[in-house]
Amino acid sequence: MKLWLTTITAALSLQLHASELKLDNNLAYQLTESLTVEVGQRLAGSDADRRAVAWAEQKFQQLGYDKVWREPFTMQYWQRGQASLSVSAPFHQQLVVTALGGSIATPFDGINSQVVMFDSLEQLKQADAAQVKDKIVFINKSMAKDKLGTFYGSVVGARAQGAVEAAKLGAKAIIIRSVGTSINRFAHTGIMRYSEEVPRIPAAAISVPDAIQLEKMLSRQPELTLHLQMDNKLPGEVESHNVIAEITGSKYPDEIVLISAHLDSWDEGTGALDDGAGVGIVMATGALLKQQGRPERTVRVVLFGNEEGGLVGARAYAAKHAAKLKQHVFASESDFGAGRIWRLDTGFGPNSLPFGQTLQQQLAHLDISLGDNSATGGPDVSILKAQGVPVVTLQQDGTDYFDYHHTPNDTLDKVDPAAMQQNLAAWLITTKAVANSRIDLRQ
Amino acid sequence: MKLWLTTITAALSLQLHASELKLDNNLAYQLTESLTVEVGQRLAGSDADRRAVAWAEQKFQQLGYDKVWREPFTMQYWQRGQASLSVSAPFHQQLVVTALGGSIATPFDGINSQVVMFDSLEQLKQADAAQVKDKIVFINKSMAKDKLGTFYGSVVGARAQGAVEAAKLGAKAIIIRSVGTSINRFAHTGIMRYSEEVPRIPAAAISVPDAIQLEKMLSRQPELTLHLQMDNKLPGEVESHNVIAEITGSKYPDEIVLISAHLDSWDEGTGALDDGAGVGIVMATGALLKQQGRPERTVRVVLFGNEEGGLVGARAYAAKHAAKLKQHVFASESDFGAGRIWRLDTGFGPNSLPFGQTLQQQLAHLDISLGDNSATGGPDVSILKAQGVPVVTLQQDGTDYFDYHHTPNDTLDKVDPAAMQQNLAAWLITTKAVANSRIDLRQ
Numbered sequence: 001m002k003l004w005l006t007t008i009t010a011a012l013s014l015q016l017h018a019s020e021l022k023l024d025n026n027l028a029y030q031l032t033e034s035l036t037v038e039v040g041q042r043l044a045g046s047d048a049d050r051r052a053v054a055w056a057e058q059k060f061q062q063l064g065y066d067k068v069w070r071e072p073f074t075m076q077y078w079q080r081g082q083a084s085l086s087v088s089a090p091f092h093q094q095l096v097v098t099a100l101g102g103s104i105a106t107p108f109d110g111i112n113s114q115v116v117m118f119d120s121l122e123q124l125k126q127a128d129a130a131q132v133k134d135k136i137v138f139i140n141k142s143m144a145k146d147k148l149g150t151f152y153g154s155v156v157g158a159r160a161q162g163a164v165e166a167a168k169l170g171a172k173a174i175i176i177r178s179v180g181t182s183i184n185r186f187a188h189t190g191i192m193r194y195s196e197e198v199p200r201i202p203a204a205a206i207s208v209p210d211a212i213q214l215e216k217m218l219s220r221q222p223e224l225t226l227h228l229q230m231d232n233k234l235p236g237e238v239e240s241h242n243v244i245a246e247i248t249g250s251k252y253p254d255e256i257v258l259i260s261a262h263l264d265s266w267d268e269g270t271g272a273l274d275d276g277a278g279v280g281i282v283m284a285t286g287a288l289l290k291q292q293g294r295p296e297r298t299v300r301v302v303l304f305g306n307e308e309g310g311l312v313g314a315r316a317y318a319a320k321h322a323a324k325l326k327q328h329v330f331a332s333e334s335d336f337g338a339g340r341i342w343r344l345d346t347g348f349g350p351n352s353l354p355f356g357q358t359l360q361q362q363l364a365h366l367d368i369s370l371g372d373n374s375a376t377g378g379p380d381v382s383i384l385k386a387q388g389v390p391v392v393t394l395q396q397d398g399t400d401y402f403d404y405h406h407t408p409n410d411t412l413d414k415v416d417p418a419a420m421q422q423n424l425a426a427w428l429i430t431t432k433a434v435a436n437s438r439i440d441l442r443q
Numbered sequence: 444m445k446l447w448l449t450t451i452t453a454a455l456s457l458q459l460h461a462s463e464l465k466l467d468n469n470l471a472y473q474l475t476e477s478l479t480v481e482v483g484q485r486l487a488g489s490d491a492d493r494r495a496v497a498w499a500e501q502k503f504q505q506l507g508y509d510k511v512w513r514e515p516f517t518m519q520y521w522q523r524g525q526a527s528l529s530v531s532a533p534f535h536q537q538l539v540v541t542a543l544g545g546s547i548a549t550p551f552d553g554i555n556s557q558v559v560m561f562d563s564l565e566q567l568k569q570a571d572a573a574q575v576k577d578k579i580v581f582i583n584k585s586m587a588k589d590k591l592g593t594f595y596g597s598v599v600g601a602r603a604q605g606a607v608e609a610a611k612l613g614a615k616a617i618i619i620r621s622v623g624t625s626i627n628r629f630a631h632t633g634i635m636r637y638s639e640e641v642p643r644i645p646a647a648a649i650s651v652p653d654a655i656q657l658e659k660m661l662s663r664q665p666e667l668t669l670h671l672q673m674d675n676k677l678p679g680e681v682e683s684h685n686v687i688a689e690i691t692g693s694k695y696p697d698e699i700v701l702i703s704a705h706l707d708s709w710d711e712g713t714g715a716l717d718d719g720a721g722v723g724i725v726m727a728t729g730a731l732l733k734q735q736g737r738p739e740r741t742v743r744v745v746l747f748g749n750e751e752g753g754l755v756g757a758r759a760y761a762a763k764h765a766a767k768l769k770q771h772v773f774a775s776e777s778d779f780g781a782g783r784i785w786r787l788d789t790g791f792g793p794n795s796l797p798f799g800q801t802l803q804q805q806l807a808h809l810d811i812s813l814g815d816n817s818a819t820g821g822p823d824v825s826i827l828k829a830q831g832v833p834v835v836t837l838q839q840d841g842t843d844y845f846d847y848h849h850t851p852n853d854t855l856d857k858v859d860p861a862a863m864q865q866n867l868a869a870w871l872i873t874t875k876a877v878a879n880s881r882i883d884l885r886q
Binding site: 036040041047092093096183212213269270408412 | 481535537855
């Protein structure tokens with residue numbers, strides 16, 4: 001394995017030589033910049049994903065981690081093609097569209113059908129087949145903003161399950177209003193699902209301005225025809241990787257304090273907020289912890305692969321390490337952009353709540369308050385929490401997160417270096433506190 | 444001509460029947476909505492341009508204008524194709540790019556060349572040919588924001604003249620940082636020019652985030668290769684039209700008070716701000732003036748064609764009406780988006796300055812102050828001003844205008860109906876004051 005790593009490293013030397021890293025409080029930002037500038041998008045299963053894996057291994061080594069390795073898993077690879085959507089009659093206009101992740105292609109000549117609009121997935125579910133059959137379904141549900149991203153959950157169902165519900169009623173395709181909070185003309189991609197029970201139909205999202213436009217067209221002319229063309233490919237099973245690195249504990253090397261982010265991203269932006277920022281934060285945390293004096297417990301940094309496809313890397317990690325999950329004394333993930341952390345939520349055993357209070361006191365100077373004890377720990381880490389691993393969520397301000405999330409507009413210029421420093425400080429304090437304590441957070 | 448108009452109208456009936464207009468203070472917004480929803484983009488010379496011309500004629504008639512006609516002119520038609528730009532080595536990434544209007548295509552396989560960055564057009568002009576030869580030039584000049592759009596002028600030169608200056612030094616192509624003030628990932632198109640003296644090279648713009656990204660890549664690796672591919676077409680000469688309508692003056696029908704906007708737009712947005720808003724404002728002004736009692740002088744509304752290609756319709760208008768420009772007692776254009784009007788600038792003879800002061804007093808309740816006497820009247824109207832026609836500029840707040848201008852993000856949702864009402868009120872007051880006065884503003 002060592003030789004093979006060396007080969008990869010040599011191949012990437014051109015990419016990597018130029019970005020020297022400084023072990024200072026700007027390290028998280030430096031790493032996010034390096035990842036997004038030198039690798040860019042890194043759709044799970046793609047060549048760019050492989051470059052990201054090699055980048056991560058090399059950076060961990062440069063940062064002085066004690067152990068660096070990758071763990072393979074298999075996944076279904078989905079490849080974006082061209083996508084176009086136009087109003088073919090009576091108003092001839094091109095709309096901004098993106099294929100949803102996992103969607104099949106349309107026939108080569110596209111689908112030309114009348115459109116039928118619903119306000120929500122729930123309204124679609126109650127429709128008659130006669131309303132929907134042979135049409136393109138349009139779900140036009142808007143999303144409101146808040147710090148926690150609360151409203152994502154109530155809107156994203158149309159993306160995930162819309163194709164199945166539309167197909168049940170005989171639709172030829174489905175388009176949804178983007179799951180996002182911006183009026184900028186970007187369409188929001190993200191994973192969607194099929195069912196074995198009903199035919200697979202193409203699924204896409206249009207930008208918020210285009211949804212508003214389409215609604216206005218329909219109010220003028222309910223019999224509107226759309227033409228959708230997409231040539232996504234589903235090449236089948238490929239290998240991807242979780243990338244893992246450790247700072248070995250000085251006293252209790254078998255007790256694992258796991259901090260994480262996900263390395264993959266959607267392919268239209270450079271994945272700076274989702275989740276380049278998280279990658280930078282947790283990679284920097286381990287490196288600076290070692291610099292500050294080796295912690296007593298082992299700090300393991302996991303960069304999960306293929307989070308976007310449905311926590312695929314996290315499930316592989318949990319399966320591979322099932323026997324050793326009891327040695328995972330703590331887990332947390334940074335995966336909600338690059339906003340400042342404003343709240344500490346815990347997922348501890350009842351006897352450990354005072355530890356959460358002590359921890360919050362250490363974070364108070366960063367304007368971080370104490371939330372409740374129902375933290376998930378983050379999307380990937382929720383898989384570990386389900387196996388009993390104690391977690392925290394260092395809750396970031398996500399007010400603007402869904403302005404950029406899963407769009408071409410998720411780029412480095414949206415990341416505030418000062419907010420990244422605040423995140424890094426909070427992760428250092430939290431990780432160090434757990435890694436240098438003897439507490440059993442399961443209790 | 445009448446029969447022919449009827450035919451056009453019949454063909455468009457499906458498009459037009461549904462949008463009933465109310466002659467109220469929301470009329471400007473209603474018209475902008477109708478144009479952008481029912482026609483959308485209307486690139487000069489395109490089929491959509493012809494639909495826009497027919498739309499305008501029909502709307503003028505619906506609004507009760509006394510005369511409605513179109514005046515043809517010829518123009519060079521430029522047709523956008525696909526455009527793609529990627530970093531081919533060492534960082535494999537796709538950048539967001541748009542062809543500049545008028546640019547030739549690349550060879551079918553594109554251009555694969557090293558890039559050389561300049562901070563400005565001025566810096567490029569001072570470069571040695573050895574630095575530039577066979578490369579892709581990248582001009583990376585940013586644009587600052589203000590109410591007047593002051594900084595546009597100092598940045599747009601790279602777009603207009605960059606290809607000529609780069610070609611003089613042997614460049615293969617030119618890309619510029621978008622002339623815009625937003626960090627959203629949209630590229631800004633707009634007209635560019637060639638010279639007979641040097642070879643024509645392809646010209647394109649990348650979004651601001653992509654310019655930042657490219658600069659960061661170059662700081663890591665100065666020897667960066669780009670691959671640019673575009674297949675724009677230049678089909679040659681076609682016909683387009685100015686659309687003109689009048690409210691005939693009750694006492695002095697030969698004295699023309701000209702108010703205007705431009706009907707064409709760039710093709711990637713729906714041209715809501717540029718210049719759908721202006722179209723709505725001036726069409727509504729004439730209709731409401733007639734409703735309020737026919738003015739004494741004739742109010743002529745001109746919707747110029749092909750402003751974006753270089754004031755082509757305005758030049759045709761000035762040429763055709765050269766003998767009658769003396770009867771044009773006033774001209775003004777609305778073409779700076781949909782922000783509130785905050786200042787009245789005049790371009791009057793010295794004896795007419797008191798009229799400007801009186802007019803401002805009538806506008807004061809709309810928070811409009813008096814500027815200076817160096818108004819251009821607007822892009823198209825500047826051609827008439829050069830022939831001695833008195834003008835005003837009702838100066839709009841353009842702080843956010845260049846966030847959207849010439850990008851796919853110029854859509855109706857960016858237009859504030861309340862600000863449109865304020866614009867309409869100011870145009871009504873101004874036009875009525877001039878049309879019901881006997882003043883000779885040339886004096």
